[in-house]
Amino acid sequence: MSEVLTTEIAVIGGGVSGLASAFRLASEGREILVIDPDLDAGGTSFGSAGTIADYAVMPVGTPALLRNLPSLLLSRDSPLSIRKAALFSLAPWMARFAWHSLPGNCRRNADRIARMLSEVPTGWANLLMEIGAEDLMRNRGCLYLYSTRSAFDRAGGEIAVRNHFQVPQELLSQEETAALEPALPPFEGGSVYFPNASHLSDPGALMGRLKAATESKGVAFLHAAARALERTSDGVMVSCGSSKVRAKTVVIAAGAHSKVLARQAGDRVPLDTERGYHVEFDMDTPPLSRPVCPTANGFYLIPMAGRLRAAGTVELGGLTAPPSAKRLTFLEERARAVFPSLGAPDRTWLGFRPSMPDSVPVIRASKGGNDIIFAFGHGHLGLTLAPVTARMVSDLIAKRKGVA
Structure with a gap:
């Protein structure tokens, strides 16, 4: 008996x-x-770019990306790829993604994202203080x-959207960019600088401190996979292999693994998986002082404690396939194009981003009731x-008004 x-x-x-x-709860x-x-x-945040990107109001799906989608999918040098074996299963998600990339839908999605991002600076300042991680x-x-310059000009629409949402940004020349990051090679189109952005020196350390702080609040942990959930007369029953958990309220925050659980709660959510990669190069002093994104290649170079991390690209292909050597090679080669003296990567990583076609997170009660969030x-x-x-x-569970 369980x-x-x-x-x-x-x-x-x-x-x-x-x-x-x-x-918080x-x-x-x-x-x-x-x-x-x-x-x-x-989780996925362990291997992310570690950026607190309060400037990132643009959804992934935009009219510009939609126009360039065929070439992005066919080019070997593209930061976007789709595993052939996943094409059929991804077709409904891709159709929704294309629809959300239309101009009106893109603007509405950007507005929803911007409203959430407006809370980020205060939210992170408070969380870091509460868990004792300001130093990270x-x-x-x-x-x-x-x-x-033509690449910079093509970014004018996104720059205008960020201006509309009053995102602090500065348009820098090649010389001004070099003054901020002298080790960078010339980028003739210049850059956009987000002065209020921040990043973590060690995302893994942040996750460790957050878990320790959570434990100190009396939170219990069950090392098991939630396989199924069911509403009962006295709560929600979660099946976890040899154990079961009965709760008054269940929060599904399982990232890319959330789709099946949401379906068991009664909701068909168009969630799919972006497979994100990073490669790391160990060094005492990274050649950068802040994250930089060579936009043509869709990845970040991030200075972290004792290493330089190259993170990014998008691979659509589910949760089960092994890491793609091509994606890892792509990151390694693009990092070395910026800093040719980099040696072989000291480690690589694959994680799974839970992605919606509209780029807007699903944070709400289930259609079946407020007992599943x-x-x-x-x-x-x-x-x-x-x-x-x-x-x-927290607001949803407490039934407080004002949930975005």
Whole structure:
């Protein structure tokens, strides 16, 4: 007979959204149990670019990307790829993605994202203070780099959208860019500088401190995978292999693994998986002082503690396929194009981004009732939006007004 654990709130998912939500709920006096099969891995945020991207109001799907989608998918040098074996299963998601990339839909999605991002600076400042991790944050801004003037000109629409949402940004010449980052080679198109952006010197350390702070609040942890959930007369039952958990409320924050659980709650959510990669080069002093994104290649170079991380690209292809050697080689070669003296990577990583066709996270009650709360689908903004997600989850459970 299976063991049955009971709790007020079960949070499925020990990544940054789940842990931040658990920490906030526990701080409000709630009884919390976090369920995750690999609680020490840090989730996708462990291997992310580590950027707190409060400037990233643009959804992935834009009219410009839609126009260039065929060439992006066919080019060997593209930051976007789709595994051939996944083409059929991805077709419905891609159709929705194309629809959301139309001008009117893109503007509406940007507005929804911008409203959430407006809370990010205060949310992160408070969270870092509460968990004792202020020393991990670097407030040095971020650069988008453009290799040619025509590439910079093509970015005018996105620059205008950010201006509309009053995102602090500065348009820099090649010389001004070099003054900020002298080690960079020339980028003839100059750059866009986001002075208020920040990044983590060690995302893995941040996840460790967040978990420790959550534990200090009395949160319990179950090292298991949530396989199924079912509403019963006395709560929601979560099946976790040899264990079961009965909770008054369940928060589904399982990232890319959330789709099946949401379906069991009664909602068909068009969630799919972006496979994100990083390669790291160990060094005492990285050649950059802030994250930079060579926009033509769709990845970030980020200075971190004792290493330079190259993170990014988008590969659509599900949760089960092994890492793509081509994607890892792409990152390695593009990093070396910026800094030719880099040696072989010291480590590589693959993680799974939970992505919605509209790039807007799913943070709401399930259609079947407020006993199951959704908190997934953040795409590239999971780390950035973690404190905002926690606030929204807390408000939903407490039935407070004003949930974005």
